[in-house]
Amino acid sequence: MGRARVRALARVEPGGGDQVTDWLRRWLPAGRTLVASVPYLWLLLFFLIPFVIVLKISFSQSAIAMPPYEPLLHWASEKVAQVQLNFGNFAFLVEDNLYWKSYLNSIFVAGVSTLLCLLIGYPLAYAMARSSPATRNILLLLAVLPFFTSFLLRVYAWIGLLKNNGLVNNALIALGVIDEPIQMLQTDFAVYVGMVYSYLPFMVLPLYSNLEKLDLTLLEAAADLGCRPWQAFLKVTLPLSLPGIIAGCLLVFIPAVGEFVIPSLLGDPGMLMIGKVLWTEFFNNRDWPVASAVAIALLLFLVLPIMYLDKAQNAANEEGERG
Amino acid sequence: MQGFSWFRMLSLAVGFGFLYVPIASLIVYSFNKSKLVTVWGGFSTKWYGALLQNEQILNAAWLSLRVAAISATLAVALGTLAGMALARFGPFKGRTLFSGLTTAPLVMPEVITGLSLLLLFVTMEQLIGWPAGRGMTTIIIAHVTFTMAFVTVIVQSRLTQMDESLEEAAMDLGARPWKVFFVITLPIIFPALLSGWLLAFTLSLDDLVITSFVAGPGSSTLPMVIFSKVRLGVSPDINALATILVTIVAIGVAVAGVLMARQQKIRDRDAQMALAANQQMIESLKKG
Numbered sequence: 001m002g003r004a005r006v007r008a009l010a011r012v013e014p015g016g017g018d019q020v021t022d023w024l025r026r027w028l029p030a031g032r033t034l035v036a037s038v039p040y041l042w043l044l045l046f047f048l049i050p051f052v053i054v055l056k057i058s059f060s061q062s063a064i065a066m067p068p069y070e071p072l073l074h075w076a077s078e079k080v081a082q083v084q085l086n087f088g089n090f091a092f093l094v095e096d097n098l099y100w101k102s103y104l105n106s107i108f109v110a111g112v113s114t115l116l117c118l119l120i121g122y123p124l125a126y127a128m129a130r131s132s133p134a135t136r137n138i139l140l141l142l143a144v145l146p147f148f149t150s151f152l153l154r155v156y157a158w159i160g161l162l163k164n165n166g167l168v169n170n171a172l173i174a175l176g177v178i179d180e181p182i183q184m185l186q187t188d189f190a191v192y193v194g195m196v197y198s199y200l201p202f203m204v205l206p207l208y209s210n211l212e213k214l215d216l217t218l219l220e221a222a223a224d225l226g227c228r229p230w231q232a233f234l235k236v237t238l239p240l241s242l243p244g245i246i247a248g249c250l251l252v253f254i255p256a257v258g259e260f261v262i263p264s265l266l267g268d269p270g271m272l273m274i275g276k277v278l279w280t281e282f283f284n285n286r287d288w289p290v291a292s293a294v295a296i297a298l299l300l301f302l303v304l305p306i307m308y309l310d311k312a313q314n315a316a317n318e319e320g321e322r323g
Numbered sequence: 324m325q326g327f328s329w330f331r332m333l334s335l336a337v338g339f340g341f342l343y344v345p346i347a348s349l350i351v352y353s354f355n356k357s358k359l360v361t362v363w364g365g366f367s368t369k370w371y372g373a374l375l376q377n378e379q380i381l382n383a384a385w386l387s388l389r390v391a392a393i394s395a396t397l398a399v400a401l402g403t404l405a406g407m408a409l410a411r412f413g414p415f416k417g418r419t420l421f422s423g424l425t426t427a428p429l430v431m432p433e434v435i436t437g438l439s440l441l442l443l444f445v446t447m448e449q450l451i452g453w454p455a456g457r458g459m460t461t462i463i464i465a466h467v468t469f470t471m472a473f474v475t476v477i478v479q480s481r482l483t484q485m486d487e488s489l490e491e492a493a494m495d496l497g498a499r500p501w502k503v504f505f506v507i508t509l510p511i512i513f514p515a516l517l518s519g520w521l522l523a524f525t526l527s528l529d530d531l532v533i534t535s536f537v538a539g540p541g542s543s544t545l546p547m548v549i550f551s552k553v554r555l556g557v558s559p560d561i562n563a564l565a566t567i568l569v570t571i572v573a574i575g576v577a578v579a580g581v582l583m584a585r586q587q588k589i590r591d592r593d594a595q596m597a598l599a600a601n602q603q604m605i606e607s608l609k610k611g
Contacts, residue, residue, distance in 0.1 A: 040421055043405075
């Protein structure tokens with residue numbers, strides 16, 4: 001039984017605690033409330049309440065004014081307030097093919113990008129976790145470093161690499177593989193490259209921290225029992241690393257669905273991505289209510305994956321506490 | 324696992340090559356004389372000179388640096404409190420929502436966060452007259468909100484790995500919780516706070532989408548200027564700018580890495596000394 005568990009029991013039993021719990025009980029309530037409530041209130045005000053406002057505005061009429069929407073609350077007479085809900089924005093999303101196609105395409109692109117990140121990230125994380133402890137720290141630092149450099153500039157770097165007279169085409173022509181430059185920039189291919197490149201660290205880090213903890217004696221046992229390395233990998237390592245795979249995939253997939261910068265810099269201008277649609281509705285068409293409706297629809301789709309990710313992270317933290 | 328060695332080397336080479344070749348190409352071509360970014364025309368540092376004379380970029384960079392420093396500091400303060408609450412307080416009322424609120428900003432698509440914060444600021448201005456207009460204040464609030472989530476994760480995971488018996492020992496010896504935090508916990512988790520600050524700083528310095536929503540006229544940050552330039556095509560002075568930023572970040576991360584390694588060494592030595600002392604005591608007890 002872990003120490004944490006013992007303490008939890010001591011906390012539950014009134015009067016049965018040791019000196020530590022007495023101290024905790026006497027001193028922490030006031031301090032604790034203060035410690036938790038400052039960030040809590042900040043997040044409620046600046047993260048949760050804004051969604052309520054987005055929901056409200058998604059039901060309002062667009063208008064030529066500043067801000068460009070009509071209030072929901074009308075004073076029908078002096079004392080009767082009337083709330084007018086306008087479902088037109090959502091009806092618009094359902095009727096117009098553009099939105100459906102953008103949603104489906106965004107989900108598809110994010111899904112493929114997640115899969116590619118997993119295929120590249122898993123061997124990388126595995127190789128890092130199996131290196132000697134000293135090398136491991138250096139490799140970890142190297143894997144984290146791009147994470148600290150500008151995302152926008154890293155996407156920009158790919159424009160220079162992928163354009164028609166860019167490095168990749170020039171290298172391929174010099175090697176004699178192709179005669180004419182291939183159109184790579186402004187294609188889906190460029191978007192996938194940019195996505196995998198930008199989101200790879202989000203996949204590698206949770207996988208690495210999972211694989212690093214793997215008990216190697218399990219693999220030895222599997223080998224002793226006649227498992228070949230590949231069988232041992234499929235039957236032992238892979239199932240045990242499933243929490244890392246799930247966390248990494250969610251960390252890539254959720255933000256990738258709403259990605260704006262990568263498709264607008266590397267993709268075809270006509271590529272349908274929901275992040276771009278929202279941006280255009282807001283900045284170019286100045287239709288705030290439709291932009292809000294797009295955001296709400298996207299949020300409804302992402303709420304479950306986000307909750308699942310939160311659950312997975314809490315489980316991982318508890319594991320860390322026990323270990 | 325010896326047979327896998329070539330596979331391991333290949334994975335590392337492909338993975339890290341993919342991560343670093345684009346950054347290296349940015350740096351190499353920032354010293355290119357030719358205006359065509361991908362045609363080598365000889366070594367030159369003229370783009371760095373051009374950068375230093377570009378007032379628009381310099382102003383935007385100054386604004387971005389101030390915003391990043393202030394919001395990273397606030398984010399570390401709030402994120403540490405949130406990490407403490409999640410790692411140390413056990414179950415409390417509203418914990419599930421709180422935990423969700425610290426996880427969601429990590430992955431929330433930026434267009435949604437940006438739009439919702441802008442609508443909040445507009446509504447608040449209508450209701451209470453604050454914040455009046457949009458500019459540095461609104462950008463800082465937005466950046467604190469999404470970067471504190473990253474700090475929270477780092478601090479929380481550091482706290483769960485930390486040996487809690489140190490805090491318990493201090494409390495047994497009569498230290499009050501606040502003193503325990505500042506004398507025991509804070510020094511131990513300091514490297515995590517440092518890397519949290521660095522991460523928050525770079526995320527803030529780098530953010531385009533959320534900032535575009537909440538920035539007002541006349542408060543263009545560096546990424547906004549870069550984005551509008553990059554949309555028109557590659558230009559070598561952006562490469563020079565990228566090289567400067569990458570260098571600053573690399574130095575920052577290297578310094579943080581060295582600091583952390585040194586602290587780890589001190590901690591290991593202390594632990595060994597404590598262990599040795601403990602064993603001596605046991606030996607003397609056995610004899611006595």
